[in-house]
Amino acid sequence: MQVSVVIPVHNGARFLAQTLRTLLNQTAPPAQIVVVDDGSDDDSAAVARGFGPAVEVIRGRFGGAAAARVAGVERTAGDALMFLDADDLLGMDVLEALGGVLARHPDAIACCDWMRYERIGRTWQARPASCPPRRPGQTPLQAWLTGWYHPPCAVLWSRAAYDRSGGWDPAVLVNNDGDVTMRALAAGVDLVQSARGTSYYRRLPDGAVSLSGxxxxxxxxxxxxxxxxxxxxxxxxxxxxxxxxxxxxxxxxxxxxxxxxxxxxxxxxxxxxxxxxxxxxxxxxxxxxxxxxxxxxxxxxxxQPVPSTGAVPSEPAAADAPPDPP
Structure with missing residues (x-):
């Protein structure tokens, strides 16, 4: 199973190196990593290039994450695809586990357990998934429509499943990943859960649910x-x-x-x-x-008043990803 990983990034240098390390330290590393820098003003491209030939970098102004992913797909050669955000993390055996699922179900979408990864005080901590559970008897499509989901870091697409979905739609402004996944499920693609592997979906403080979103x-x-x-x-x-x-x-x-x-x-x-x-x-x-x-x-x-004094918590070091639970 040849896995290609596409990572769109816009001003994501802060976490990108940690994300790339979790890919390169996999028990079954991907055959290809494509970082698509969508008009970043920071050092995102330099961080990616610092990993040498293991990481291919595309730069341009694509107009959003979905369009950047489409550009990345055009450069991929693998028969399986992961669309990883530039700040998310994978447990060490995620690609091995999901690749094993697709080896048995070659036209499907494979998914694994996931947790939120969020900053609490001075540290980043793994917390339970932030979506409602799948209701008894629901199909994956029914569940997705009613709030259950897996973020892209917990999903590995077979090339056949991605093609049947019709691909990412840059015109969709909200929930691009839900749109492409539901189109695949509506087309009859199977979603198969792995018994192993945990991914970590980073939740930034300014990404909390809000009416300003x-x-x-x-x-x-x-x-x-x-x-x-x-x-x-x-x-x-x-x-x-x-x-x-x-x-x-x-x-x-x-x-x-x-x-x-x-x-x-x-x-x-x-x-x-x-x-x-x-x-x-x-x-x-x-x-x-x-x-x-x-x-x-x-x-x-x-x-609420904004404090005028007080230390700002330091950013934790970009260390290894949290380990998979035993």
Whole structure:
């Protein structure tokens, strides 16, 4: 199994070396690593080039992570693909474990367990995955639509599965990885869980869920609706809509609730139409109330005084990745 890893980076020099070390220290290292520097102003390209011929570097202005990944795929030769963010980490046996899954399921997507990796005080610590669990009886697509997921660092694509998905869509502004994965699942690609391996999805302090995030803007909400509309049309065309109808209704309802809370009445109405078209849920009301709580939390944070004194915690050294649990 020849694995190619594509890493988009924009001003990611701070963590990139640690990410690359976790790849090169794998029990089954990838055959190819392609770092796609999307217009960085920092030393990202120099950090990547410091690893010598083991890392290929592409530089340009691609216009976002999805477009950078598309450019990276064009340079790959492996029969399996991983799309790793420039700050995420892999346990030492992740590629070996996921490659073993694809050896048995050559047209599938392989996934492994994952944890958040976030800064708490002065140290980076592994914490439980931050998505709801997969509900009993759900297919992978139903679960993905209702909030369960695996980040790119915990996923290895067969080339065949990636091709069937249609590839990354740079026009999608929010949740690019969910879009490409759900299109693959809708096309009948299998998602197979590995019994081994753990990846670490780094959560930066400014990446916390907030109403200021892009998913709550008009453009972000419209993009989320477009993803669901396209997915619904594909499932209808394949005669598979009935199996995912309730999950799609919930997904539309979640967008409706977020749009309501963001004051985007037109988009909320569109999303509720999608919810009703797929059978209807109360997800939009729960989501609206959740978004209202986020707004109140954000308002409290903005009103809190900023300390004028006090030491800033030092950045921990870029050491080895956290080990896999036994």
């Amino acid at each position: 892009r998913r709550f803007t008009a453009d972000g909400l419209a993009s989320r609706l477009a993803v669901l509309d396209r997915l619904s049309a594909r499932l209808d065309g394949a005669g598979r809509a009935d199996a995912t109808r309730r999950a799609l209704a919930e997904a539309y309802g979640n967008v409706a609730g977020d749009a309501d809370a963001a004051g985007e009445a037109r988009l909320a109405a569109r999303a509720r139409e999608g919810d009703a078209r797929h059978g209807g849920t109360r997800a939009w009301d729960w989501r609206r109330r959740r978004a209202d709580r986020l707004r109140r939390r954000d308002r409290v944070r903005l009103l």
